[in-house]
Amino acid sequence: MKMSKLFVQTLREFPNDAEAISHKLLVRAGYIKKLTSGIYSYLPLMQRVIAKVSKIIREEMNAAGAQELLMPFVQPSEVWEKSGRWEVYGKELARFSDRHGNKMCLAPTHEEVITSVVSGTFTSYKQLPVNLYQIQTKFRDEIRPRFGLLRGREFIMKDAYSFHTSQESLDEEYENMARAYKRIFERCGLETKMVQSDSGAIGGSVSHEFMVLTSTQTGENDVFYCEECDYSANSNHAVSILNVEETDGAKFGYSEEKLVDTPNVKTIEDLAKFLKIDSNCILKAVLYVADSKPVLVMIRGDREVEETKLLNAVGALEIRPATSDEAYEFLGCEAGYLSFLGIDKNKVKVIFDKSAKGMKNFVVGPNEPNKHLVGYNFKEEYDFIDVALVKEGDLCPRCKKPLKVTRGIEVGNIFQLGTKYSKPMNATYTDENGQDKPFIMGCYGIGVTRTAAAAIERYHDDFGIVWPKEIAPYHVDVVPVNTEDKEQMEVALKIYNKLLDEGIEVVIDDRSDRAGVKFKDSELIGFPYRITVGKTISEGLVEFKDRKTGEVEKLGYDEVVEKCKELLLN
């Protein structure tokens, strides 16, 4: 490809509306162009990266025994009503009506359609298991799209769905996919961590996410992991053993139940200071609204509620913290002094977090203003449920060593769906005994465009993108320093043509710009290797530069071609 003809416009400055480094670089280096919030055109360079990632995915999925198909992006409401998700999915599902007034939507995922495709096509246990996948555009109308391709509204996803006659068969395929995913990301040059996770809107029981670990910035998930054993989990799923298992207010002189004045003391921090007690000896009350009904969470003062866990615990569709006004409305008390004590349990659901178990002589709100109860002890048995966010330093649930936390970008996930979709949609096969049984299903996703963006988050420097060579849009950039110099151009073209003949993906920067411009662009775009054809041709040499290591070698014309072959063709 001639650089002078490549459809790309690099920018001297970073775009104003980008935050994440991958977003900034993708725009500046001319890979993507925004059409509207969270929706981008993939320009030729990007399209090549997408094709590379897709190719790796296809090869590994096919090798793992899956078959590719392609399903509709526009779907009728019927299948979604059948599965029960038309009501449940919320505003992320982009809905519209066709000209006949039929309710339609843009596909955010394909469980419904694949289930209807398989149902009635494979009807015998003899034909199972089967795993089908596609690589396709998805649309999710995110509340707040951001970070460019990391959280767009429109994005490209590989989604696979497997159908089984038994849990054992599903387990096997789940492991098979986990192995395939590991290989896919490795081949993309990405190190990933497989972590336990919540199964979210897709549903099901067992699920894992593949995370690209990032130091700080753009990872949108907290991942807790143990360095001793291999335990690791998304914060929405992580469990821990509290490092202080039992707390006793008696240590601070509160061994007797008593109502004390705490005027205008509303936060846990202030209360701990006011009473001269550790916050883990206070039982905190947090009021939520779950599907417009109040839920009061009682949790140890040094802990925070993990909303996804709470959502699952109460089986709600939507959950949010209550406002102060709502606190007054539901509990008849101003916020700051709320409690499970003295409230109507038929009106307000109360959940006790696991962290509250074993607390003694603790401080708790009395559900009346400007007072707190000290030295309180539970007077009946409660069910303690885990709805708390793990903290760094908590102990690993497996080996009891302190947990660490890091940020991660979720590039893939695998779920065991069971019969969540097949049952309501009445999708069945006939078993050995002639009986109809619902399919047992699994599903497996990879964000193709997000994977590319994650690679940039992970691999870049001050000059631009440093692509892993497996997913770089081109491998080699041949730069004649002075295009007016006939000899330089001749050598550059010779090398370029030879590389082309060898099947190496190469660009020749035949623009008449000065060398500096071409070098800057080369580094910004992130070609893994650059061959500079300049003054050294007087000695029959050209310069070979590795983008990643920065190493430079002077090589003869044939030598440099051999070097590229060696590095790029196996």
Add this chain to the structure above:
RNA sequence: CGGGAUGUAGCGCAGCUUGGUAGCGCACCUCGCUUGGGACGAGGGGGUCGCAGGUUCAAAUCCUGUCAUCCCGACCA
């Protein structure tokens, strides 16, 4: 949804307070010069100043509304 900010040429921005012919840098076109790290000179093209309404002799500028984009937060009592 709540709060904040911003909409002026493809990109980055100034101009708005105090109304009076729409500007700068990059990019683009032409000519010259230059060619190993984002050169230089001269000339040139490109903008309904987000949109709608209002005030005014006159609005990018003032007023009202509206749309869009970005950031923060989404209540832990």
